Amino acid sequence: MPLLKPLLLLAALALTACTPLQNCTYSATRDFRALEHNIRETEEALARGYRTERRTVPRTIFTTCYRRDPATQKPIAFPCRDTVFRTETIRIPINRAREARKLAEYRAALPAAQARASAGVRQCQATYPEDA
Secondary structure, three states, X not given: XXXXXXXXXXXXXXXXXXXXXXXXXXXXXXXXHHHHHHHHHHHHHHHHOEEEEEEEEEEEEEEEEEEEXXXXXXXXXXXXXXXXEEEEEEEEEOOHHHHHHHHHHHHHHHHHHHHHHHHHHHHHHHHOHHHO
């Protein structure tokens, strides 16, 4: 019985693993998807007038900690410091002219990236026909 849990875990992992065709397709379309993401982000920044960035900021708080008295094993409270993390979203001003140029460059590069992605997907389907 102790071997049953690891075997079940391995079987579950095998079922959720990607096929070679899926891995190949994912790799072949990576640049195209990144370019689409950049276009979407730049359009949103132009519409808002700023970019957003998420940062995780550490903060020290004062709290009460507990330890056991070695002689009596009773809990003893004492003040201590702890670090907590908070995620902040900050606004970063943009240069509209530069963002518009970047957007134009991204859109100009999109058809070539789409053609490369399509060719890569066709190559993946030819390499891994049993998965299709």
